[in-house]
Amino acid sequence: MPYIPLEEHLPGITGLLEYDKIAAAPIRELTQILLRGESTLTECERELIATxxxxxxxxxxxxxxxxxxxxxxxxxxETSQKVKENIITAPVSNKMKALLTIASMVRENGKAVTQEAINKAKAEGATDIEIHDTVLIAALFCLYNRYVDGLATVTPAGSEFYKGLAERLKNHGYNRLPQGYDHLKKNKTVAP
Amino acid sequence: MAYINVPEGVPGIRSLVMFRPETGKPLYELAQMLLRGNSTLTEAERELIAAYVSKRNDTMFCMMSHAAASRALYGNDKNIVDDVLKDLQQANISSKMKSLLNIAGKVQILGKEVKPEDIEAARKEGATDKEIHDTVLIAAAFSMFNRYVDGLASFTPTDEKEYEAMGKRMAEKGYVAPQPTNNQNH
Structure with a gap:
């Protein structure tokens, strides 16, 4: 049960973004720019940082x-699974390994990012913008993760829900759907 | 020295936003909405939550600037800020603010650290759903801002006077993104 009243058909972050649409607007805009905007990192690479x-x-x-x-x-x-298990042995480029290492340091604390880790990323060809965006994506997910868990939002079990969500993210990105989310009520499974 | 080529001598988040104005715009809008938008928590109280979380994250720039903004907004009661930053439990603030700052401190560690009893305690002191929500989101947002500022090793001034002026400006004008310079990266 979430700590505050959220719409039942919107688990996780979506219910929160609908609860406070005013604060949600810049959060959505920032996410859309970072994860779907123009970048030399692919959308997939940026999703892996978030993951x-x-x-x-x-x-x-x-x-x-x-x-x-x-x-x-x-x-x-397979890639997402391996990246979660071990960045260094995961099947991603050396540049991505260096950037994911920086992201993990940011997650711990901003000060945990070392000059050495930055040098490594630059030596693997990472640009200043790529390093900037990696740090900001990692920092943004430190916001999201705390927002979602700090208010005890609902985490659906099983993979079906997330497949649907991923489909929506692939097709519409992180902007609020123009029609809102009421149509999702129809898909709600009835609790036993 | 910052890890990336940001304008020199510009402190903290301002230098990062000048480097990448596109992401800077929503970042400043978020700060403005959370710290200056409609809320039953005062602006001084919300700045105090920001300073408290920044202190726990050891981010000197954000801690000093938001503490200064909070002091400016508290006016005659400005000692509250330093009392809270020194020792929350002993500070002379309302039990409601104490319980909300306790939640903010849990959020700073990790979202799942916030327990039902923390929320219950805040409710018992009269905190509303929206106040609990705003506290969690401000604490989460500063978990982002702090990491952004420190993760790129942006410039942190050490002169307290500089922060006093900054705090006054933040109290009076709110959060307005700086204009970009002719950075060679852009």
């Missing part, structure tokens, strides 16, 4: 959602 940070913060909802988003963009589910 690794959410996983480290033990936020089940965000981890499942962004894992599903990365999987649907990649067309397979």
């Amino acid at each position: 690794v940070v959410s996983n480290g913060n033990q936020c089940k909802f965000c981890t499942a959602a962004h894992t599903a988003a990365a999987d649907i963009l990649l067309g397979e589910n």
